[in-house]
Amino acid sequence: MSGDAEVRAWRPGVPGVVEVLHAHFPTHAYPSHTHDAWTVLIVDEGAVRYDLDRHEHGLAQAQVSLLPPQVPHDGRSVRPEGFRKRVLYLAPDRLDARLIGAAVDQPEYVDPLLRHRIHQLHGVLRDGREDLEAQSRLLFIEERLQQHLTRQVGAAGAAGPPAEEGGAGRRRDAGVAGRRWDGGIAGQLRELLDERVAEGISLEEAGRIIHAHPVHLVRAFSREYGMPPHRYLTGRRVDLARRYLLDGRPAGEVAALAGFYDQSHLNRHFKKVLGVTPTRFAAS
Structure with a gap:
């Protein structure tokens, strides 16, 4: 089998869908990175293993994965023959940002109906002729994803108080989502980087704005987001x-x-x- 990746990507004329990606990766493994969109992922061939916020997960063909915006993840094939995937990148406001932590804690769902609906939407988007149908199918997908995330938050709350109050588990529904508005050093640096993606900013200038030493900036950012600012x-x-x-x-x-x-x-x-x-x- 050829080691060359096959990628097809496009931006459909459907509100809320930032990008559609269909890809076959025989050998490619992608490094840790983030997106500013919700990533709705299904695998058609093979299986994928990935780290999300420094915790390992796996995705098989029967599952749906929902990766939240601004949380680092990578990806690699479980099998030597690689994998084939289809991805919807949804605008960050299409799902409740307060539920980002729930997606971090449990990003995979075994939900045949949800997977089938995603498969149907990809078919409509590939043909590109039925915008109203695509919009309708997207709404049902988002509703079901929102239901999954809300149930996870409810189940975590029923299990006991948050970890910072002495309860067990990795309750991050408030903490991870709050990173967007975090007033701490790491959050402030990320906001500066997001504001100046193309032009960039030096660590010295960022340090003057945030009132922190550049070395402290790099350490705080790497500790919070699992990757250095660059x-x-x-x-x-x-x-x-x-x-x-x-x-x-x-x-x-x-x-x-x-x-x-x-x-x-x-x-x-x-x-x-x-x-x-x-x-x-x-x-x-």
Whole structure:
């Protein structure tokens, strides 16, 4: 079997769907990164193992995985023949941000109806002719995902008080979601990076704004998010490059727009995350 990845990606004209991705990765393993969208993932061939917020998970063909925005994850095949997956990237406001912690604690669901609905939506989006049907199917998918997340929060609450109050378990429904508005050093640095994805910011300037030593910034950020600031920013730039490519902009122009030094710099990091070059991604 060829070791080349096969990727097809596009941005449908359906409100709430940021991107659709169909991919076959015979050998590719992608590094830890984040998205600013909810990632709804199903596997059609093989099985996937991934770390989410530094906890290992697995995804088989019977399951649905929901990865929350802004939480680091990676991915690799369980089997030597690789895996085939389909992904919906949903805008962050399509699901309640207060439930991000529930998705971190339990990102996989064995739900045949939900999986079938996602499969149907992919079919409609692939054809690209029935926007109203796609919108309807998306609403039912989001409703069911919201129900899963809400039940998880309720079950965790019934099990006892949160961990910080002496209860057992990994109650992160408030903590992880709160990272978006965290007033701490790591959260403040992430907000600066998110505001300046393309232009970037030096650690010295960030330190002056936050009133913290640059070394402390790096340590706090790495401890909170499981990756150093430069890797987080690179991942955000790759995400931004994907959006520009799907808008039809040429790769050479995208490199500058997304904050990379040149097209070679973009190619290297893009292929590390997506398994294909920006040109092949755009051609898909």
